[in-house]
Amino acid sequence: MKISFLGGIREVGGSCIAVESSGDKVALDYGTRVGEKAPDRLPTDFDAVIISHAHLDHSGRLLDLSNRNPVIVGSKITRDITTELLLDTIKIQSLNGNSFYYTEQDANKIERAWWVRDKIALPKMSIRLLPAGHVAGAKMISIQTEGKEILYTGDFCLHDTEILVGSRVENLPEKPDVLIVESTYGGTVRRPRRELTDQLFKQILKTIEREGNVLIPAFAFHRSQEMAKRIDQAIESGVLPKYNVYTISPLADRITEYFNSYKHLFTDEVRKQKRPFDYRHVRHLYRTQQIREPAIVICTSGFGHAGASLHLLKQWVDNADNSVIINSGYLPPDSPLNIAREKGELTDNGRVISAKAEIEQIELSGHADQTELIELVKGLKPKKTFLVHGELDQAEALSHKISGISEVYIPKKKETVEI
Numbered sequence: 001m002k003i004s005f006l007g008g009i010r011e012v013g014g015s016c017i018a019v020e021s022s023g024d025k026v027a028l029d030y031g032t033r034v035g036e037k038a039p040d041r042l043p044t045d046f047d048a049v050i051i052s053h054a055h056l057d058h059s060g061r062l063l064d065l066s067n068r069n070p071v072i073v074g075s076k077i078t079r080d081i082t083t084e085l086l087l088d089t090i091k092i093q094s095l096n097g098n099s100f101y102y103t104e105q106d107a108n109k110i111e112r113a114w115w116v117r118d119k120i121a122l123p124k125m126s127i128r129l130l131p132a133g134h135v136a137g138a139k140m141i142s143i144q145t146e147g148k149e150i151l152y153t154g155d156f157c158l159h160d161t162e163i164l165v166g167s168r169v170e171n172l173p174e175k176p177d178v179l180i181v182e183s184t185y186g187g188t189v190r191r192p193r194r195e196l197t198d199q200l201f202k203q204i205l206k207t208i209e210r211e212g213n214v215l216i217p218a219f220a221f222h223r224s225q226e227m228a229k230r231i232d233q234a235i236e237s238g239v240l241p242k243y244n245v246y247t248i249s250p251l252a253d254r255i256t257e258y259f260n261s262y263k264h265l266f267t268d269e270v271r272k273q274k275r276p277f278d279y280r281h282v283r284h285l286y287r288t289q290q291i292r293e294p295a296i297v298i299c300t301s302g303f304g305h306a307g308a309s310l311h312l313l314k315q316w317v318d319n320a321d322n323s324v325i326i327n328s329g330y331l332p333p334d335s336p337l338n339i340a341r342e343k344g345e346l347t348d349n350g351r352v353i354s355a356k357a358e359i360e361q362i363e364l365s366g367h368a369d370q371t372e373l374i375e376l377v378k379g380l381k382p383k384k385t386f387l388v389h390g391e392l393d394q395a396e397a398l399s400h401k402i403s404g405i406s407e408v409y410i411p412k413k414k415e416t417v418e419i
């Protein structure tokens, strides 16, 4: 059996791993790298392409397969949200006046090529999808072939969050021959989630007391719904006072509808509610002009580099009464939000705006941190472990911690190993 590490290697973005044995060849994920202009060509001759979850760094290259009659395998919500995100990508490209090769029909072809399955058998391979706890519908992928077992984690999380149950090590295959594991936070130990949510509410309360605005840039898929639900519940239970709270993102609004339809994917608490993502204290708006200040606004883009979040950042960042909460662990270095945080100012069409608002990074992540990554490797005891989906320093830090449990490799991009 051969494993080729095609993308998302020693970096986050563009995930794709090929597994080939006795004539069967599958891809695990088929993702894009954010902002990449001329991506490397990925092979297209797969018997099946298995998608772990709907983030575009795992699924965004699927359009390249739209004319090749692919077999795409993944969960139902992953299919639906991936299609929404691909359609959105096509729309943004045409709005920006770029000549983009793909059309809506191509995104629809991908949707139709999708096999919603938890198990699939190829002549010489059997494949199972197991809960990964990272975002709604996220799966790990287990492959059995030639008497060996491979487990690919995709992005995963062991701890429960407000809306999603974490992956359980005891439900995963023990002693796989090969574990291919993400290492995004391989060198990072996070504070307990409880402390982070307390810090979030404290920051919001502080801002409410001075009647300021709170801007929370968030991704349209999952992080936006999770944050809205968290704040909605905090107001309902009296942890936060009543305040104007809004979400602004047509895409996030469409995705929220899927969350209501697929409520069985979430925690017992969420499933009990009739339409859990119809919030009581959070309103959906279509335009920033509809905001009644002071307000808490959850909006896209998640990095604060476009859309409503960029617009509000420029409008609110010069006022010390306001707060900006960075929800993501990573910000592109050239994003205006990162520049505001690092330099204390940002420029807008040549005008310099001084960043007086409090900018706090409170990362309520859906990824395993180093402690959880070690817990997974200790629990599974794989023979060989390959670290992917992480910068080299993060992968190396994790490698030091687990090399006593498993043979650890940090593959190079495009490297092929024989198992």
Ligand SMILES: [Zn+2]
Binding pocket: 053, 055, 134, 155
């Ligand atoms: Zn992800």
